[in-house]
Amino acid sequence: MAYLELHDIQKSYYLGSEEFPVLKGLNLSFEQGEFVSILGESGGGKTTLMNIIGGLDSNYTGDVVLNGNSLRHDTNKQLDAYRRQTIGFIFQNFNLISHLTVLQNVMVSLEMTTLSRKQQEERAHQLLEQVGLKEHVKKFPNQLSGGQKQRVAIARALASDPEIIIADEPTGALDSQNTQEILELLDQIATDGKLVITVTHSQTVADFGTRIVRLTDGKISEDKQIKEPYKAGNENELTTHTLKFGATLKMALENMRYNLKRNILIIIGAAIGIFSVIVMLGLGNGVQGYINHEIYSQVNPNALQITKNVSSDNTDVNKSNMQTKDKNRLEKIKHVKNVQNGFYVQGGSQLRLGKQTAAISFMQTFNPTILKKSITKGDAPKGNEILLTKEIAAKLNKKHPYSLIGKKIIFYQNTLNKQKRPVTLSKTLKVSGIAKANTGSTSVTYQTMKSIYGSKNISIKPNFLTLEVTGSVENVKPVQNKIKAFKNSKNKAQYMITGVGGFVDTLNTYINLAVNVLATIAGISLLVSAIMIIVVLYISVSERTKEIGILRALGTSKGSIRNLFFSEAFFIGLFSSVLAIILAEGLAAIANHIAESGINYQIMQISTGNILFGLIISIAISLLAALAPAGKAARLDPIESLSYE
Ligand SMILES: Nc1ncnc2c1ncn2[C@@H]1O[C@H](COP(=O)(O)OP(=O)(O)OP(=O)(O)O)[C@@H](O)[C@H]1O
Incomplete structure (x- = not known):
């Protein structure tokens, strides 16, 4: 059993239904240490044969047997591994990746080995030194001569220490000096015990090897050994894998740097x-x-005032009073705390200070709906104290209303006693503070109110209750709904509620809705970005068709080719979101600076959640946009890609 055997290889191309047979039943066997030249007329099927031996083409009949193992039954993945580990390709037109340096071109192959990064670099340098390119490792392919390019290709072909080197007209594009040098390198490879199969038109090249096989009309017309083959080499000890995700990320970055201007524009667009x-x-x-x-700042949205819902024709005041059972049932509602008695009077109240008097149209007990911050000077009322609105205070002392704080004034209240006779209640109270008229209220404590009425033996019952809702303002609406759900015997709501919490919650819902609608409209531009990324990636795929062919020939799997484009899309998504975040933060800083001086508030508040959302959505859209182009790249036929001009 020979090292490599070809059994009855037949291959035809079809144009429509018309068959063009190219290889018509080839039987050949090769050993390691041989330097075989395949000679034949142009169009005779030499490249076709090389592609079959190299595992790039599996659409043939017959069998290729390596070390007794047929390639026939290999899966795509096994063929990838075969090309990576067993085959080293050298092409007439070099097929180097133009945006990678000499060193990186060799490293692509080495990155698919299990060597450590350091070992890979050492080996790349060593191989490049071996082919005489020590000084040129940092150059790009377009900065090299033809001969130098072919040496890079040889170093790359040797990178994973393959057992078979397939060279398709390796000297076809070189002058005689370079041809001589390249042939010597190939001969050296064969001396090291590898099998070198080269395709050529040139008898001189063919004469350099150890054996000549001539193809005529799809058949072998001559097979002659011209020199003793070299000794077979040792088994390849390097193990390989396809390009890892990290390597595809790096390659994508390098490609983006190569097309920097275009990518910057896309990133800005996205x-x-x-x-x-x-x-x-x-x-x-x-x-x-x-x-x-x-x-x-105007109200406490978490505080509610509850009154009885009595019809307007009801004259019985007792019906509007709050009972202990009302208080108890309110206290039981979830998120409710601090249910307090309240009492208000409308009309019949007056204040006196010396000769000055002031009528009070509405008087109530101090409760949580009166904001502490509405008290511009002084404090909330305690026992036998009264909080005045600035308006009322100004009636008693026009010039210096605040000077009333701490002073004693007399409070009068007209009411009816138990016998329904009109009486005037009076009490001296100390002014505890002055509150804003719009948000505060003239008020005393419930106890003080009780003692004012108590002075004429009148007992009062709370005619409203106040309660506070714990937690966020969102809890207010459910509490309100629970209170509204209490019905009286006529199936009418038993209580009436005043307080703005529910309104604030509704307002917030509307604002959120408006913001989301606006953000969605802004999001339409994301669709434009997605289409732009799709177009650009398609262009990138067609620009890099040759590179895809090269990578596939080197043994990169379809999956890694797909990842290459996903990586590119990932970076477009990442960079564009980072740019967007920086710009948005910049705009926020300017807008907030202006807003601070105008309304004393930061009007643009970009949260961490917003930033994360931007980042994730941008990357997700880019990856989605890459689906079709990356799929197309992965499906490209390696042979067609290699011959893509
Ligand atoms: N994809 C293809 N579809 C149809 N015909 C093809 C295809 N590839 C090659 N051929 C034909 O198959 C024949 C053999 O081509 P191949 O490239 O193997 O020849 P070759 O011996 O390498 O030629 P040369 O020495 O000129 O490179 C040619 O006639 C070519 O036109």
């Missing part, structure tokens, strides 16, 4: 969409925050 979305979300947060801030 960033615009992400930028708009982040700005919209940030602005939404800011506007919502600002509106809530404004509302919260």
